[in-house]
Amino acid sequence: VIVAIDGPAGAGKSTVARALARRLGAAYLDTGAMYRALAWLARREGVAASDGPALAALARANPVALRPDGDVLRVAIAGADVTDAIRAPEVGALTSEVSAHPAVREAVVAAQRALLAGGGSWVCDGRDVGSVVWPGAEVKVFLTAAPEVRARRRAGDLAARGTPVAVDAVLAELRERDHRDSTRADSPLVVADGAVELDTTGMSFDEVVDALAGLAARSGAGAR
Numbered sequence: 492v493i494v495a496i497d498g499p500a501g502a503g504k505s506t507v508a509r510a511l512a513r514r515l516g517a518a519y520l521d522t523g524a525m526y527r528a529l530a531w532l533a534r535r536e537g538v539a540a541s542d543g544p545a546l547a548a549l550a551r552a553n554p555v556a557l558r559p560d561g562d563v564l565r566v567a568i569a570g571a572d573v574t575d576a577i578r579a580p581e582v583g584a585l586t587s588e589v590s591a592h593p594a595v596r597e598a599v600v601a602a603q604r605a606l607l608a609g610g611g612s613w614v615c616d617g618r619d620v621g622s623v624v625w626p627g628a629e630v631k632v633f634l635t636a637a638p639e640v641r642a643r644r645r646a647g648d649l650a651a652r653g654t655p656v657a658v659d660a661v662l663a664e665l666r667e668r669d670h671r672d673s674t675r676a677d678s679p680l681v682v683a684d685g686a687v688e689l690d691t692t693g694m695s696f697d698e699v700v701d702a703l704a705g706l707a708a709r710s711g712a713g714a715r
């Protein structure tokens with residue numbers, strides 16, 4: 492069974508996807524981490540964020556390795572563990588630019604499909620999983636929340652990681668990223684055909700996970 496959770500930055504997709512994967516006994520695929528790892532590598536290698544073909548070549552030559560380690564999904568590329576480095580706000584901004592190139596998306600989506608085609612159950616989060624990567628997903632959810640709520644959650648995450656950023660700055664960055672992610676020509680952030688929209692503004696984390704587990708159970712994924 493494949494569960495696709497898409498939505499804007501800060502909607503809580505990754506925390507929710509991780510918890511749902513654990514509950515369903517499924518593997519977790521963080522599609523954003525693959526774009527972030529590529530952006531990190533591009534910066535290290537001095538490849539410009541505007542150079543789509545060079546970035547795509549870099550992606551093809553350097554597969555991203557995702558390895559669950561307790562509650563953490565370790566991310567590695569080109570022999571470097573980038574699990575923490577890819578969460579830096581600068582990498583996030585760069586990733587939005589890097590991931591807009593069609594050639595980059597083609598390379599990264601191919602890698603994502605290869606993982607999912609390997610079989611087993613997966614919970615994936617991203618922007619285009621239900622619309623482009625795996626339109627046949629048994630469960631498709633579009634997770635969203637008011638921008639202010641998303642900014643507050645994200646600022647909380649950053650503070651917990653020891654890199655506090657003012658909520659206003661997070662909100663400004665988030666609006667800019669939302670705009671770029673939803674207006675890009677290739678695979679913009681859209682509600683996929685057949686996706687259930689869930690606005691988590693007034694919901695607790697547990698309520699959101701319960702709601703998704705309910706959807707998965709109805710689809711036959713057998714939540715336990």
Ligand code: DC
Nearest residue numbers: 522523524526586587590617618619
């Ligand atoms: O979900 P995230 O914050 O890790 O995503 C980082 C960036 O990558 C974000 O700007 C959108 C992009 N992204 C994408 O284009 N497609 C995906 N499936 C996942 C992320």
